[in-house]
Every structure is written in C-alpha cells, then in structure tokens.
Amino acid sequence: MDNAKLNTNIASFCFNPFQENTYVITHANKDCWIIDPGCYTLQEQKVLISYIEKNGLKPVRLVNTHCHLDHIYGNKFVADEYKLDLGIHEKELVVLNAAEMAARMYGAKIPEKLEPSYFISENEKLELNDVVFDILFTPGHSPGSICFLNKNENYCIVGDVLFQNSIGRTDLPGGNHHTLIKSIETQLLVLDDIVEIYNGHGNPTTIGAERRNNPFLV
Numbered sequence: 001m002d003n004a005k006l007n008t009n010i011a012s013f014c015f016n017p018f019q020e021n022t023y024v025i026t027h028a029n030k031d032c033w034i035i036d037p038g039c040y041t042l043q044e045q046k047v048l049i050s051y052i053e054k055n056g057l058k059p060v061r062l063v064n065t066h067c068h069l070d071h072i073y074g075n076k077f078v079a080d081e082y083k084l085d086l087g088i089h090e091k092e093l094v095v096l097n098a099a100e101m102a103a104r105m106y107g108a109k110i111p112e113k114l115e116p117s118y119f120i121s122e123n124e125k126l127e128l129n130d131v132v133f134d135i136l137f138t139p140g141h142s143p144g145s146i147c148f149l150n151k152n153e154n155y156c157i158v159g160d161v162l163f164q165n166s167i168g169r170t171d172l173p174g175g176n177h178h179t180l181i182k183s184i185e186t187q188l189l190v191l192d193d194i195v196e197i198y199n200g201h202g203n204p205t206t207i208g209a210e211r212r213n214n215p216f217l218v
C-alpha cells in the first residue's frame, strides 16, 4: 500500500506469521528508509526487493521502532542486500538479544542475528535528505520503543505503541502498562488531530480518531 505525501511516500507491507507492517519511506529523490523489515520467507524478501527495484529506490537507512521478533526478521537480509547498518534505541538491545528465545517460545523461525551499529536517542532528529524525522521515546510496549515523526507532513511511524482502537500489549518482558499510557499521552496525544499514525499491525489511523475513539485512552 502506497501513501504519497508532498516530499515522501509511505509504503507498507504486511509480512510474517505475526502480520507485521514493514515500512519503506521514500524521499522524492528516491532515497529510502526501511523501517522494521519483517520479511520471513524468501517470497517476502522478493516482494520488498522488487518494490525497491521497480521504483528505482536507494535504501539509505535501516531502523527498528523496537526489536520484537516480528519487527526484525528481515534486518540481516536488508543489511546484507543494501549494505546498511542497523540503528535502534539502546534500551532495545536486551529485546534484540532475547529474539531467539522468543522465536522458540512461539515455535517460529529463529531470526538471523544482526547487531546494531549505532543507537538512536530520544529527542534526536534523523534526516532523509531535507526531510526531518523527530525521534520520540515511547517505552511501555517495549523498553526502548521509538517513533519517527514527520512534523511537516503530519505522520508518525509508531511501531506497536498505538493501534486503531487499541494500544500495544504490555505483558511481554520489559512491558509496562502505566509507562505505555504515559508515553502515548506525553508523546503522541500532544500532536495535532490530523497526524496520521502508521503502526506495526493493522490499519493506519490518526491522532484525532484515537483521541475520540480509543477505549484505552479515556
């Protein structure tokens, strides 16, 4: 699914048995970021590659909103294919290191291991050419969850922090319900109603819709 903004395009792919949303954010000049590549099968790897080839894109950054299993399956493949380093929040290292254990618990494939090459800090800004993404620190679903906010184009890639009419689960190791609600209230609900929310599972939504309808936020 493609969603074109003025200077960037947001493409999403639903991958792996956990139905995780992988995002490719492309600048008008064709440079792109790959966020949370969840490619699980060879077929899913091919879907991502062919999208990038067909559109003549140049992947320039690989990042994870957080390191739960379903968000990292394609990390190693993307890093190798496009010669990219992985960036995550430092507090997700413990989650990344537990991925093999999580895979065994779910009876799912064990992801190929890829260590991060750098850490992304809260309140940092990352640039995709002239387009700036603010990094929001939103722990609770996972200890080092981050969101990528494009203020100019009014959208935010939030991982599993906030969903349409729901919020991230907090029963996994490092999760905390109170922390998650606080993250949503202080980092996301302060944004304008029109800001679009692109999440790790299910349909995109908006801050306004969740402010009005989300039963977890009343």
Ligand SMILES: [Zn+2]
Binding pocket: 066, 068, 141, 142, 160, 200
């Ligand atoms: Zn998650």
